[in-house]
Amino acid sequence: MGLFDIFKKKSDEETSDQAVQQEDQPAQADKSVENAAAQQAATDNASAAGTKDKANQSEAASETADNQAIYDQGLSQSRQGFADRFNKFLSNFRSVDEDFFEQLEDTLIGADLGFELAIQISNQVREAVKVKNIKDKDQIRDLIIEQMVSQYDQQGQGEDQSMHFAPAGQPTVVLFVGVNGVGKTTTVGKLASSYKKEGKKVLLAAADTFRAGAVKQLQEWGDRADVPVVAGPEKADPASVVYTAVAKAKDENFDVLFVDTAGRLQNNVNLMQELSKINRVVQKVLPDAPQEVLLVLDATTGQNALQQAKLFQQSSEVTGIVLTKMDGTAKGGIVFAIRDSLHLPVKWIGFGEKATDLRPFSAEDFVYGMFKDLVVNK
Ligand SMILES: Nc1nc2c(ncn2[C@@H]2O[C@H](COP(=O)(O)OP(=O)(O)OP(=O)(O)O)[C@@H](O)[C@H]2O)c(=O)[nH]1
Ligand SMILES: [Mg+2]
Incomplete structure (x- = not known):
């Protein structure tokens, strides 16, 4: 499954999660709150079982904290910044013309993607808009995100994110x-x-x-x-x-x-x-x-x-x-x-x-x- 498909799947899951939560407890729809609470409960259980002392509790809770919650929190400024730029760009949208692509490039450069990548994504969007005959704002928004994520996914083929260690017994x-x-x-x-x-x-x-x-x-x-x-x-x-x-x-x-x-x-x-x-x-x-x-x-x-x-x-x-x-x-x-x-x-x-x-x-x-x-x- 490509990175964009994984992203869509996660988004769909979160949307349905939120729908359920809103029915059950309208005041607590925040997933990070839910995660932190679940982890605290898990640590409490461990502590009650005598496996962890109290001093280690909060440390252990943050250590085991769900990676996604930490990413969500740590990326909150970037997410907001990108959404603001992007929504502003889309609110100016009238039609897919030269002006549109120029503004798209400026938006991507403004978000720190760099000049070359911004042009590349803009060109891909240009092709895809033609092929799929896209005119509607919502479709355009999804298409741009899809192009960004897919391009990122492709460029990362063969990248090895793991830490490399010496054979056992050697530092x-x-x-x-x-x-x-x-x-x-x-x-x-x-x-x-x-x-x-x-x-x-x-x-x-x-x-x-x-x-x-x-x-x-x-x-x-x-x-x-x-x-x-x-x-x-x-x-x-x-x-x-x-x-x-x-x-x-x-x-x-x-x-x-x-x-x-x-x-x-x-x-x-x-x-x-x-x-x-x-x-x-x-x-x-x-x-x-x-x-x-x-x-x-x-x-x-x-x-x-x-x-x-x-x-x-x-x-x-x-x-x-x-x-x-x-x-x-x-x-x-x-x-x-x-x-x-x-x-x-x-x-x-x-x-x-x-x-x-x-x-x-x-x-x-x-x-x-x-x-x-x-x-x-x-
Ligand atoms: N907010 C935030 N601050 C960080 C992060 N990583 C490091 N810092 C802060 O950045 C500052 C500089 O960090 P250092 O680790 O001293 O940087 P350095 O590269 O060793 O610097 P030199 O020794 O001068 O070359 C410190 O105040 C850190 O606390 C981070 O992920 N987030
Ligand atoms: Mg230093």
């Missing part, structure tokens, strides 16, 4: 790279916490020795997650910190080593050279590592994030993207642009500052969280 090394302020350290901290909870033996390396305070920030995350952090003296050579950390991970049988790197050096050339050096040092100790080089991008920086990605792709073997601060943008189109122009899988998506706000990326949950308001109850 997995993951490097986190990206410009300053995008959320690298926070992401390392969040993942340290979730892998530790899964029972993995996690080690962190503070290879951002350039920015004052960076090491301390990682150590705080390490303390919170209860995992050790390898750090050098102030202004230490990052590669030497990484060497120590990789050797420790190997000697002491750690499952995963997350390396936090600097986002800013004197200039970008230095930054890229530093990353290559770190990579070489890792491979000296573990020739098959790093298993992942994750590029962290800030969703609120829009098309700028794509430029950054191209820079990093030239000098390191980026294996995937962590897209942070999705909760802070009203333009979710960046996810479409990343797939279309970079062909790198988004592996994680960040919806906030808490450890549990970082979720494995799900295209289904994303597409639904983005567009559901535009089709539900129609």
Whole structure:
């Protein structure tokens, strides 16, 4: 089943769910409320059975929270922003003429899909309108969403969203790279916490020795997650910190080593050279590592994030993207642009500052969280 069919199915299910709920309890039609309550009840049961203590309760509830509810919440600004733009565009609709396609392109560019993708989708809509002889506003709305989702689906064929691990018994090394302020350290901290909870033996390396305070920030995350952090003296050579950390991970049988790197050096050339050096040092100790080089991008920086990605792709073997601060943008189109122009899988998506706000990326949950308001109850 294609992504658009899955989206339609989910929308239909939600519509009928809401109809039932409105009959039963008119004041409580919100699905996220229902989910949170159901999860709280489940945790309560576990607690009553003596399997969880009270302190863990709310954490466990948010941890097991249905992915879709978290996506819905985290994408609320983007969903609203897209719906506003789109509805405004449709309210101007008179006929399918050149003006219509121009406005469609502007709407898609405004939502952060990028120029090339906007033109491509507009051309596909142009073809489909002709073939299907579509004139009616509702049909046009559905057709545009369908084209966006199908294009996204097709472009993602062969993309591997899963995290890659070393064979059992060897440490997995993951490097986190990206410009300053995008959320690298926070992401390392969040993942340290979730892998530790899964029972993995996690080690962190503070290879951002350039920015004052960076090491301390990682150590705080390490303390919170209860995992050790390898750090050098102030202004230490990052590669030497990484060497120590990789050797420790190997000697002491750690499952995963997350390396936090600097986002800013004197200039970008230095930054890229530093990353290559770190990579070489890792491979000296573990020739098959790093298993992942994750590029962290800030969703609120829009098309700028794509430029950054191209820079990093030239000098390191980026294996995937962590897209942070999705909760802070009203333009979710960046996810479409990343797939279309970079062909790198988004592996994680960040919806906030808490450890549990970082979720494995799900295209289904994303597409639904983005567009559901535009089709539900129609
Ligand atoms: N709202 C929101 N804030 C986030 C998210 N991820 C990170 N942040 C915030 O973004 C800010 C920067 O995060 P850092 O992790 O320090 O970024 P960094 O890439 O390590 O920055 P440098 O070390 O300066 O290169 C912090 O205030 C984080 O709390 C997210 O998904 N949502
Ligand atoms: Mg940092």
